[in-house]
Amino acid sequence: MHLPTPCGPVSSHVIESLSGRGTASAPATAGGGSVLTDRDAQLALWTTYELSFRGFEGVDPSREWDIGLIELRLALESRFEAELRAVTDERVVAGVSRDGDVGDLVLALVQDDDGPHLSSYLRRDATADQMRDYLRERSVQQLKESDPQAFLVPRLQGAAKVALAELQYDEFGAGTPSRLHQDMYARTLAAVGLEPAYGAYVDEVSAISLASANVMSMFALNRRLVAAGVGHFAAFEASSSVPSRRVSAGLDRLGLSAAAEYFDEHVEADAVHEQVAARDICGSVVREDPGLLGEVVFGVICALHLDALSGVELLTRFGAMDTPGTHAAAS
Numbered sequence: 001m002h003l004p005t006p007c008g009p010v011s012s013h014v015i016e017s018l019s020g021r022g023t024a025s026a027p028a029t030a031g032g033g034s035v036l037t038d039r040d041a042q043l044a045l046w047t048t049y050e051l052s053f054r055g056f057e058g059v060d061p062s063r064e065w066d067i068g069l070i071e072l073r074l075a076l077e078s079r080f081e082a083e084l085r086a087v088t089d090e091r092v093v094a095g096v097s098r099d100g101d102v103g104d105l106v107l108a109l110v111q112d113d114d115g116p117h118l119s120s121y122l123r124r125d126a127t128a129d130q131m132r133d134y135l136r137e138r139s140v141q142q143l144k145e146s147d148p149q150a151f152l153v154p155r156l157q158g159a160a161k162v163a164l165a166e167l168q169y170d171e172f173g174a175g176t177p178s179r180l181h182q183d184m185y186a187r188t189l190a191a192v193g194l195e196p197a198y199g200a201y202v203d204e205v206s207a208i209s210l211a212s213a214n215v216m217s218m219f220a221l222n223r224r225l226v227a228a229g230v231g232h233f234a235a236f237e238a239s240s241s242v243p244s245r246r247v248s249a250g251l252d253r254l255g256l257s258a259a260a261e262y263f264d265e266h267v268e269a270d271a272v273h274e275q276v277a278a279r280d281i282c283g284s285v286v287r288e289d290p291g292l293l294g295e296v297v298f299g300v301i302c303a304l305h306l307d308a309l310s311g312v313e314l315l316t317r318f319g320a321m322d323t324p325g326t327h328a329a330a331s
C-alpha cells in the first residue's frame with residue numbers, strides 16, 4: 001500500500017515523516033475542535049495505526065515504534081476518546097442502569113437503536129452509483145474486517161477468549177482462504193467495478209468512515225480499552241445480519257447479484273455471531289469483572305453512534321434523509 005495523500009497539517013506531518021522527506025516540527029494536536037469529523041486528524045490516526053497492521057511501501061517497519069509518531073497518536077487518541085465519551089455518556093449511563101443479563105442488554109441496545117436506516121434505502125431506492133459510494137466508504141473498515149479485534153485475543157482469558165477465537169475462526173475463513181471475509185469484501189468491490197486493493201480509497205473516504213475504522217484500532221491497540229473493544233465488536237456483529245439482507249436485496253435489484261456474496265454470507269453468519277459476541281464474549285468479560293459493564297456499554301454505543309453518523313452522512317449525500325423509512329424502524 002502507498003502512503004495516503006495528506007489533507008492538512010497533522011496528516012502532512014505523519015506522511016512526510018514516513019516518506020523520509022522530513023518535516024517541520026510536529027503540529028499542535030491539543031486543539032478544541034472535533035477530532036471525530038476532522039479528516040486531517042482521522043487520516044493521521046489511520047496512518048499511524050496502519051504501521052501496526054500492513055504498513056506502507058518504502059516505509060521501514062520499525063517506524064511502528066517511532067516515539068514521535070506514538071506521541072502524536074496518543075494525543076489524537078486522547079481527544080478522540082474524550083469526544084466519544086462525551087457524546088455517548090447519556091446513553092451509556094442509561095444502558096448501564098438497565099438490569100438483567102449482559103448479553104440481553106447488548107442485543108437490546110442494538111435492537112432499540114433508532115438511527116438512520118441506510119440499509120433500507122440501499123435495498124429499495126439507491127442507484128448503482130450510490131451503492132458503489134456506500135461500498136467504497138465502508139472499504140476502509142471491511143477490507144481489514146476482524147483484524148483489529150485479533151489484538152483483543154491475548155488480552156482476554158477463559159470463556160471470553162474461547163468465544164472470540166471461535167468467532168474469528170469464521171471471520172478469517174474457517175480454514176478456507178476463499179471464505180476470508182475481508183477477501184469476500186474485496187470481491188464485492190471488484191464485482192461492482194471498484195478497486196479491491198487494501199487502502200485503495202483511503203484518499204477518498206470521509207472523516208466518519210476513517211473514524212469508524214480507527215475506533216476499532218484504538219480499542220484494540222490499547223489494553224485499557226479491551227472491554228470497550230468487545231462491546232464495540234458485539235454491536236458491530238449484532239447490527240449486521242438484517243442490514244446485510246437488505247444490501248444483498250439492493251444489489252439484486254440493481255442487477256449486481258455477483259457482488260452479493262459477502263452480504264449473503266453475513267445474513268446467516270452474523271445471526272450466530274451476534275449471540276456469541278454479546279453473550280459469550282461480553283457476558284464473560286463482565287462476569288469476570290462486573291466493573292467493566294460500563295466500558296462494554298460504552299463500546300456498544302460508540303459503534304451505534306458512528307454507524308448513525310455514517311448513515312446520516314451517506315443519506316444526506318444521496319439527498320435521501322427525507323425518504324420514508326430512513327429515519328425510524330423499517331423492514
Ligand SMILES: [Fe+2]
Nearest residue numbers: 145171181266
Ligand atoms: Fe464477517
Ligand SMILES: [Fe+2]
Nearest residue numbers: 237269270273
Ligand atoms: Fe461476523
